[in-house]
Amino acid sequence: MNDDTPIGFFNSSVGLILSSSRPQGWRRCHFHNKSTERTCMQGCDASVLLDPTPANPETEKTAPINIGLAAFDVIDDIKAALEERCPGTVSCADILVYAARDASSILSNGRVRFAAPAGRLDGVVSRAADAQRDLPDSTFTVAELVRNFRRKNFTVEELVILSGAHAVGVGHCSSFRARLSAPPAQIVPAYRDLLSAKCGAEGPGADPVVPNNVRDEDPRAVAAAFPPFLGKLRRTRDLLDNSYYHNNLARVVTFNSDWQLLTEKECEDGCTKARR
């Protein structure tokens, strides 16, 4: 992101209204869009949106680490609507950032708000290998996470705060397979059983998705494997609140990278502070 890009750049020229469908995907999409840049000085360039072509069959989208990124069609629809109203004015990169900003606000019932500068240009370089190399993996240790975030000028505090986005959305079983045999000190056995049951339900070779947040689980699955957590279920899914920190400190999260935050003092202190 360029420090000079103005906030409210489009306020007078474009009335941009974003649909609220699948907002949890946009938040992750923005993070992946931003994190695969070589340097933040180049800006969030929406290269994650580019489809593979015969000339470039392996764009960022095709990288295994980008598993689950979705809702690209919604961004396409927004871009098409904007092009009709004000051609050549709003880049896909800006649309993605606005989508992430509005998704954060919608999912948190207006509690998470941040200003989004505008005026980014779309990039034309998109390589799966860059995404694979630069994005943090759910198998990372805390030291690897800290190093990965630091390379993009994110602090440890920001790592902890941004990880709180895992209060919403879903993950594929392949993204946390090793957690299914992790010891009780790392994951509550009843929760591990619940995940194992769901991940095995569709047979060998299948890779189902489960909610990142136990709060969003199917009540029947929780009643069968994890009755003490029945009280934590909510009728409204995907609320972006601080339940991630409660769950993490209670060892009830899916990704190894989330649990890893408890193995380093500054990160663990950050989780405890955010739980309040």
Ligand code: HEM
């Ligand atoms: C700390 C390093 C991070 C790692 C290792 C990580 C890893 C992952 C993985 C493996 C998934 C599931 C992908 C799948 O199997 O479909 C996921 C989902 C998600 N992540 Fe992260 N993530 C990290 C940080 C972030 C950040 C900083 C954000 C946003 C600020 C974020 C937002 C999300 C969201 C919203 C989802 C759910 C997406 C959906 O429902 O489709 N993550 N993350």
